Amino acid sequence: KRDDDLHIGGIFPMEGEGGWQGGQACKPAAELALADVNARSDLLSGFKLLLHSNDSKCEPGLGASVMYNLLYNPPQKLLLLAGCSTVCTTVAEAAKMWNLMVLCYGASSPALSDRARFPTLFRTHPSATVHNPTRIKLMQKFGWSRIAILQQAEEVFISTVEDLEAHCKKVGIEIVTRQSFLSDPSDAVRNLRRQDARVIVGLFYVVAARRVLCEVYKHKLYGKSYVWFFIGWYEDNWFETNLEREGLDCTAEQMREAAEGHLTTEALMWNQNANQTTISGMTSEDFRSRLNEALREAGYNIDGERFPEGYQEAPLAYDAVWSVALAFNKTMEKLEKNGLSLKNFTYTNKKIADDIYEAINSTSFLGVSGLVAFSSQGDRIALTQIEQLTDNHYVKLGYYDTQADNLTWLDRERWVGGKVPPDRTVVVNEL
Numbered sequence: 001k002r003d004d005d006l007h008i009g010g011i012f013p014m015e016g017e018g019g020w021q022g023g024q025a026c027k028p029a030a031e032l033a034l035a036d037v038n039a040r041s042d043l044l045s046g047f048k049l050l051l052h053s054n055d056s057k058c059e060p061g062l063g064a065s066v067m068y069n070l071l072y073n074p075p076q077k078l079l080l081l082a083g084c085s086t087v088c089t090t091v092a093e094a095a096k097m098w099n100l101m102v103l104c105y106g107a108s109s110p111a112l113s114d115r116a117r118f119p120t121l122f123r124t125h126p127s128a129t130v131h132n133p134t135r136i137k138l139m140q141k142f143g144w145s146r147i148a149i150l151q152q153a154e155e156v157f158i159s160t161v162e163d164l165e166a167h168c169k170k171v172g173i174e175i176v177t178r179q180s181f182l183s184d185p186s187d188a189v190r191n192l193r194r195q196d197a198r199v200i201v202g203l204f205y206v207v208a209a210r211r212v213l214c215e216v217y218k219h220k221l222y223g224k225s226y227v228w229f230f231i232g233w234y235e236d237n238w239f240e241t242n243l244e245r246e247g248l249d250c251t252a253e254q255m256r257e258a259a260e261g262h263l264t265t266e267a268l269m270w271n272q273n274a275n276q277t278t279i280s281g282m283t284s285e286d287f288r289s290r291l292n293e294a295l296r297e298a299g300y301n302i303d304g305e306r307f308p309e310g311y312q313e314a315p316l317a318y319d320a321v322w323s324v325a326l327a328f329n330k331t332m333e334k335l336e337k338n339g340l341s342l343k344n345f346t347y348t349n350k351k352i353a354d355d356i357y358e359a360i361n362s363t364s365f366l367g368v369s370g371l372v373a374f375s376s377q378g379d380r381i382a383l384t385q386i387e388q389l390t391d392n393h394y395v396k397l398g399y400y401d402t403q404a405d406n407l408t409w410l411d412r413e414r415w416v417g418g419k420v421p422p423d424r425t426v427v428v429n430e431l
């Protein structure tokens with residue numbers, strides 16, 4: 001057994017019923033990164049980084065047992081990679097007891113931005129709250145100061161709405177009504193009409209989004225007098241698929257009509273400048289073709305039925321491994337000054353854990369997912385992208401850099417009525 005190996009645990013959601021099976025593309029991406037960092041002679045001074053992976057099925061209980069198996073079976077692990085908000089919550093809450101850092105590549109829940117509960121958590125996946133400054137920026141750009149919120153009663157959306165409400169209060173945007181539903185949105189949508197809501201932020205998973213859109217069609221809450229903000233990470237034709245299977249009594253044509261013109265916000269996960277060389281020497285497009293090759297070898301195919309879940313997030317897993325390698329490299333350099341190395345780490349060694357924490361906390365490099373850096377809460381700092389559905393296609397409208405408060409706008413927006421819809425009924429006084 002070579003003793004110059006450094007070991008980390010990897011918890012990937014591969015197969016399961018609920019949640020996100022993003023490990024399908026994220027595990028191959030992490031393994032690509034392992035090969036790349038281990039091929040670098042200038043990293044980890046001769047040590048090899050080894051990843052010990054297991055499937056969590058995106059279930060917190062299974063994720064916890066996978067974590068215990070990784071910790072109680074040799075070799076000793078230095079850090080844990082994990083995906084899925086529910087699994088990261090469980091793993092990150094426990095890992096501090098073993099002085100282990102946890103790096104989450106697939107967790108969007110705002111609840112994870114809590115250093116008190118998760119003192120050793122970092123995530124290359126941005127929190128769902130990253131959309132909110134972008135939504136506010138757009139409302140200010142188009143003069144909307146009276147909005148409504150429609151949300152599914154899920155933890156991630158509840159905490160995202162709380163963050164959005166705080167932002168709105170700060171900038172004087174009035175929330176006329178906040179409607180939530182468990183699975184049937186019909187009452188909630190009817191109440192939106194009753195409150196004369198015109199600019200509506202919708203927060204729900206994609207199946208619920210189709211139900212909302214069909215209700216929106218029935219209540220005519222769309223067209224030139226309405227603006228909808230939807231989440232941007234649904235599949236491109238989400239509004240016209242699975243209609244029969246999900247028992248929707250709207251036709252594809254009706255869904256398209258109701259969807260026309262809506263805006264979406266999403267966090268950028270692939271470096272936008274496709275030919276910009278990143279720390280690995282690859283551009284994000286080079287990464288895409290290597291990932292596609294690795295996925296084909298793993299039995300998936302990109303242009304077909306066996307499309308892997310987590311493809312969108314794969315750069316986050318790739319960059320998570322680079323974050324670990326660079327942080328370990330920095331820590332090794334520091335430890336070597338005292339004649340120590342990461343091989344001296346034990347689950348009770350808080351001193352070395354603090355060194356690793358400091359190294360990850362000061363991460364800053366250009367990865368295939370863009371600039372990789374973390375906030376003081378361990379959250380990924382990310383750009384967001386704004387799109388609009390026009391003639392059944394998503395058109396890029398612009399990008400927003402929250403840190404710099406810089407909106408890059410492409411002036412491609414189009415409004416059904418030919419002008420920006422007002423956020424309230426406009427009374428025209430007869431002269």
Ligand SMILES: CC1(C)CO[C@@H](CC(=O)O)CN1
Binds near residue numbers: 022083107108109233
């Ligand atoms: C953008 C999305 C789909 C949000 O959920 C993440 C999974 C989770 O938060 O559990 C994966 N990425």
